[in-house]
Amino acid sequence: MAILVDTETRLVVSGITGREGTFHSLRNRDYGTNVVAGVTPGKGGQDVDGIPVFNTVHEAVERTGANTAMVFVPPRFAADSILEAEDAGIGLIITITEGIPAHDELRVYSHLKRGTSRLVGPNCPGILSPGKANVGIIPAQFFKEGNVGLVSRSGTLTYQIGNELAQRGFGNSTIVGIGGDPVPGSSFIDMIEQFEADPQTELIVICGEIGGSAEEEAAGYIAANVSKPVLAYIAGFTAPPGKTMGHAGAIVSGSKGTAAAKAEALEAKGVRVGRNPTQVSELAVEVLGTRV
Amino acid sequence: MDLLEYQGKQLFAKHGVPVPDGRPATTVPEAVEAAEELDYPVVIKAQVQIGGRGKAGGIKLAKGRAEAQEHATAILGMDIRGFTVQQLYVERASEIDEEYYAAVVFDRSAKKPMAMLSRMGGMDVEEVAETDPEAMRMLHVDPLLGLQDFHGRRLAFESGIAQDVVRPVGAMLAKLYDLFVREDATLVEVNPLLVTKGREVVALDAKVTVDDNALFRHPDVAEMRDLSAEDLQERMAKERGLTYVKLDGNVGILGNGAGLVMSTLDVVAQAGGRPANFLDAGGGSKAEAITSAVEVILSDDKVNAVLFNIFGGITRCDEVARGLIEAFEQIKPDVPFVVRLDGTNDKEGRALLAEANLSNVHTEATMLGAAEKVVELAGAAA
Numbered sequence: 115m116a117i118l119v120d121t122e123t124r125l126v127v128s129g130i131t132g133r134e135g136t137f138h139s140l141r142n143r144d145y146g147t148n149v150v151a152g153v154t155p156g157k158g159g160q161d162v163d164g165i166p167v168f169n170t171v172h173e174a175v176e177r178t179g180a181n182t183a184m185v186f187v188p189p190r191f192a193a194d195s196i197l198e199a200e201d202a203g204i205g206l207i208i209t210i211t212e213g214i215p216a217h218d219e220l221r222v223y224s225h226l227k228r229g230t231s232r233l234v235g236p237n238c239p240g241i242l243s244p245g246k247a248n249v250g251i252i253p254a255q256f257f258k259e260g261n262v263g264l265v266s267r268s269g270t271l272t273y274q275i276g277n278e279l280a281q282r283g284f285g286n287s288t289i290v291g292i293g294g295d296p297v298p299g300s301s302f303i304d305m306i307e308q309f310e311a312d313p314q315t316e317l318i319v320i321c322g323e324i325g326g327s328a329e330e331e332a333a334g335y336i337a338a339n340v341s342k343p344v345l346a347y348i349a350g351f352t353a354p355p356g357k358t359m360g361h362a363g364a365i366v367s368g369s370k371g372t373a374a375a376k377a378e379a380l381e382a383k384g385v386r387v388g389r390n391p392t393q394v395s396e397l398a399v400e401v402l403g404t405r406v
Numbered sequence: 407m408d409l410l411e412y413q414g415k416q417l418f419a420k421h422g423v424p425v426p427d428g429r430p431a432t433t434v435p436e437a438v439e440a441a442e443e444l445d446y447p448v449v450i451k452a453q454v455q456i457g458g459r460g461k462a463g464g465i466k467l468a469k470g471r472a473e474a475q476e477h478a479t480a481i482l483g484m485d486i487r488g489f490t491v492q493q494l495y496v497e498r499a500s501e502i503d504e505e506y507y508a509a510v511v512f513d514r515s516a517k518k519p520m521a522m523l524s525r526m527g528g529m530d531v532e533e534v535a536e537t538d539p540e541a542m543r544m545l546h547v548d549p550l551l552g553l554q555d556f557h558g559r560r561l562a563f564e565s566g567i568a569q570d571v572v573r574p575v576g577a578m579l580a581k582l583y584d585l586f587v588r589e590d591a592t593l594v595e596v597n598p599l600l601v602t603k604g605r606e607v608v609a610l611d612a613k614v615t616v617d618d619n620a621l622f623r624h625p626d627v628a629e630m631r632d633l634s635a636e637d638l639q640e641r642m643a644k645e646r647g648l649t650y651v652k653l654d655g656n657v658g659i660l661g662n663g664a665g666l667v668m669s670t671l672d673v674v675a676q677a678g679g680r681p682a683n684f685l686d687a688g689g690g691s692k693a694e695a696i697t698s699a700v701e702v703i704l705s706d707d708k709v710n711a712v713l714f715n716i717f718g719g720i721t722r723c724d725e726v727a728r729g730l731i732e733a734f735e736q737i738k739p740d741v742p743f744v745v746r747l748d749g750t751n752d753k754e755g756r757a758l759l760a761e762a763n764l765s766n767v768h769t770e771a772t773m774l775g776a777a778e779k780v781v782e783l784a785g786a787a788a
Contacts, residue, residue, distance in 0.1 A: 190622060215620035216512065217590050220549045223517050239719075253719035253750060268665020273749065274717045274773065294664060296514050296592075323665055326514040349668035352653070352675045353684075360649045360664025360686040362619060363514075368532065373672075390673050392774055 115314040116243035116288045117263070117305070118206060118234070119147070119182065123247045126151040126171060126180035126204070128195040129187035130162050138186070138210075138251050139165065145248040150178040153195075171195075171202040184240070184249050185209040192236060193218035200231045208249050209235035209299070216362070219297035226299065233299025237361065238291035239269035252289060260285020262398065263309035265302060266321035267294050267328075268361070271349055271391070275321055278395035284402070287314040294323070294361025302332035310340050317343050317402055319394060320385075322376055324350035325364045329376040337383040343401045346380045346387045347394045348373045407616050410453040412495040413630045414594075414612030421585040423578055423596075424608045428497035437478035438471060440496040446470055450477045453493035454486050457530075462486045467499060500610060505598035506567055507531060507542075508579055510553075510586040512593065518546040519586060521553060521579055523561040527598035541565070553583035574607040575599070589627065590620030639683065639706050646698040648685060655680025657784045658703040658712035658741075660696075662687050662721045670715040673773060679781035682709045691721050696729020697736065704739055711784035714745040715773055716755075723747040723755030731762045742766045742783040746776035 125142065129135040130152025140163055143149040149165055151174035158169035168174040171183065183199040185192055185207060192211040199207045214236050226233050234241060240250010245259040251269070256277050262284050266272040269291055276289060290305050292298045302320050309315045318340070322329040329348065336344050351373040353359050355366040366372050377387045388394035409417070415425045429440035430453070441448045452464030459465050464486050466477040474496075484491045505528035513520040524542045526534050535542055543565040547553050558576030567575055578599065586594045593615040600610040621628040643650030649664070653671070657679045661667035664686050671681040683706065687699050703712055716726050726747060733739070745767060747755040756769060768783070770776035 189619065213619045215590055215623075216592055216617045217549070217587060217620065220512075220517065220519070224548065224550050251720060256749065266665070268663060268668075270661070270663025270717050270719060271665030271669050273719050274666055274669070277717065277748065296512070297517050321665070323668055328515075331515065347669075349665050349672060352671040352681060353668060354651075354653065357651045357684075358618075359651060359668050359684055364664060364668065390676065390774060391669060392772070 115312050116246055117308040117312050118288060118290065119241045119243050119247040119249050121246050123249065124148050124150045124179055124181045125249060126153060126174045126178065126183050128153045128171065128183060128185045128199065130154060130165065130167060131157050131160070132186060135186035136162055142248050142250070145254050147247040147249060150180050171198045171204065175202045175204065180204065182206045182249065183208065185211055187211060189213035189215070193222050196222050196233060197225065200226060200229060205231055207231060207233045208238070208240055209233060210238060210240060210250055212237040214295065216296055219295060223297050223299060234290065235293040235299060237295040238293030239272065241288060241290050243288045244286050250291070252291070256280060257289060258285040261287060261314060261316040261402070263287045263312065263315035263318045264289045264321065265305040265309070265318070266291055267323050267363070268321065268349065271321055275319065275347060275391045275394055278391050279398055282395045282399055283404070284395070284398055287312055294363050296326065296363040302328050303335045306332060306336060306340060306344070310342055315342065317345065317398060319398070320344065320346045322346065322348045323361070323364050324353050324359065324366050324373050325371045327371065330379040333379045333383040333385060336385055344385050345394055345397050345401065346385050347391060348376045348387060407618050407621065407627070407631060408455050409614040409616065409630055410455065410493060411451065411612050412453055414614035415609070417585055417589055417614055418609055418612055421581050421588070423581045423585065424606070425612070426498045426500050426608055426610065428495055431478070431494045431496055432492065434475060434478045434482060437494050437496050438474050441468060441474035442471065444496060444498050447499040448474060449497045449499050450474065450481055451495045451497060452481050452484060452486060452491040453495050454489040454491055456487050456489050459486060464491065500600055500608060501603040502600060503603050503605070504568060504601040506575065506601070507534070507597045508575070508582060508599045509593070509595040510582050513546065516546055519549055519583070521545050521547055521557055521561060521583060523565045523567070523575070523579065525565050525567045531597065547583065552587065553580055568601065570605060571601055571607055578607055578609070589624060590617045591615060592617050639702055642705060643685070643702045646702065648687060648695070648699055648702060650702055651684040652706065653681050653683055655682045656708050656710050657780055658682050658706070658709040659715070660685045660687055660699050660703060660712065661715040662691060662717065666715065666717055670713065670773065670777070673777040674713065674781060677777040677781040679777070679784055682706055691725065691729070693725050693729035693732055696726050697733040700730065700733035700739070701737060704737060704741070710741050711780050712741060712743045713776055713780040714743065715776060716747050716749070718747070718749030718751060722751045723749060724751040724758055727755035727758040730767070731758065731764065734764050742768065744768045744770055744776050744780040744783065746770045746773055
């Protein structure tokens with residue numbers, strides 16, 4: 115099993131002919147992901163190392179049966195690419211692009227909510243189901259197949275925690291980056307719901323950070339709906355109020371969105387919170403037993 | 407990006423939100439000239455990115471030339487909670503009858519804009535929310551439909567504002583929402599929204615935050631950036647394309663990826679240290695980026711030890727090592743460095759560092775070990 119991306123994934127990449135788009139599309143394909151098409155308006159008919167390029171997502175879907183899209187286009191065009199993928203009937207749209215205007219994200223989010231397409235990201239590292247498929251920029255070499263589902267707002271922090279878990283012998287069902295923007299297409303709750311239903315996943319680890327209230331909302335959801343053990347980590351205890359810490363969404367506003375409040379909310383609902391990435395892996399050993 | 411009051415009011419005027427007549431000034435003679443032009447009484451207002459200006463003595467009424475001169479002299483250069491006043495706004499004084507509060511904000515948890523109205527203006531909003539939560543009325547707006555007339559009507563009637571101004575207040579809300587969308591704002595706040603003795607409705611203050619990610623489509627707003635509000639390091643970092651936030655400790659921090667850097671700050675604090683900064687060198691950083699990052703970190707005199715915490719995904723550890731070696735050649739730092747390299751090409755990176763044999767560079771295998779080491783070195787150097 116695993117969630118969202120697997121051997122059934124047929125990927126179309128918007129922005130495949132850009133430098134980053136090409137590099138990561140080919141890396142994803144090397145990993146074993148079925149990259150069936152790319153889209154760059156005006157470059158239809160070309161190919162990227164054998165991957166056919168189309169002018170529109172609609173044409174790519176029609177010709178290749180793509181069912182998942184990865185968006186790699188620059189921020190000012192990204193909202194349009196997401197809406198194009200949705201209009202073409204793509205069910206899962208993974209957006210890596212960082213720096214999309216918040217109002218664009220609001221409109222896209224509100225529109226997608228009315229349909230059935232799922233957006234993951236923007237400003238995220240993508241989704242990796244070890245041994246099955248990698249869509250995005252997660253360095254797959256550090257992860258192996260296993261029973262820990264990991265969902266995070268941050269890229270490199272996910273690698274750090276995933277690596278700590280790997281050193282203790284744990285692998286992952288799926289690793290999902292939901293992204294560091296104020297309007298993520300998918301929330302912790304959306305991903306936890308998927309992991310709860312996934313037979314491969316035996317432990318869920320959520321990795322949050324300052325800003326917003328997604329972690330607090332997840333805490334309530336977990337207490338009411340989740341039977342599997344959940345562990346958490348929160349970054350940003352030392353972040354000063356009013357400063358954006360790298361991610362557009364990572365900001366303590368007044369007294370709202372602090373790491374301490376998030377950790378407290380999770381712990382109040384019985385979710386154990388590691389104080390540093392190493393401690394998360396120690397807690398995983400307590401929950402699942404030693405694997406090495 | 408937070409705008410100063412007078413910049414916010416420029417946007418208000420552009421979108422038809424009524425504001426009192428006013429002029430910006432950066433010197434005392436300019437302020438006096440503005441006052442003479444506007445005619446007395448005027449209000450001289452400090453322009454700084456922080457609340458509580460009035461209490462700090464940064465807003466004063468002037469009834470004539472002598473007072474305008476006196477207040478402008480006192481306020482320019484004044485320190486308001488850590489911000490030095492470098493800009494004044496001189497405004498025609500208004501006769502206050504009632505003070506309300508209006509805002510359009512971005513509600514992150516609902517993922518929708520939210521319009522707000524209260525009959526209790528002119529004071530701290532969070533205080534009102536606590537003492538009299540019923541006084542603050544809020545309505546979510548569907549971003550695909552926008553603010554409708556009924557939103558304004560409902561807010562106006564439910565907030566209990568005076569009946570004779572329901573219409574103009576509703577109209578102002580519609581204009582504020584229009585500004586919120588068209589200028590890519592994430593916050594538009596009017597506190598107080600004034601009803602004058604003549605029963606006119608005007609925005610007496612303006613607080614506008616514009617989304618940094620959208621500045622590319624608002625070149626006029628991008629030019630309003632208040633460079634004086636940013637410190638030296640933050641400006642240097644911005645010029646070099648790095649994400650930097652200054653903190654008040656002595657341990658310089660560099661990492662790749664916002665989440666990992668935040669986590670690094672926390673781990674250093676847990677080890678008993680005080681981070682001097684947040685610096686995200688970004689994904690896929692090349693050697694030059696690392697070299698200029700070291701430059702930025704060391705330009706803060708308080709830094710007496712530096713921690714590199716790298717987990718290479720796209721970033722290659724050998725590039726980071728090359729950047730650090732280059733920085734040592736160029737800058738010759740006199741503070742100790744602790745370096746933890748893990749992930750892509752970590753062995754190559756560590757080998758490069760070993761070969762370069764830089765004095766005062768310590769390598770550590772783990773994030774926790776590195777944090778403890780740098781705190782120890784920073785303590786010893788202090």
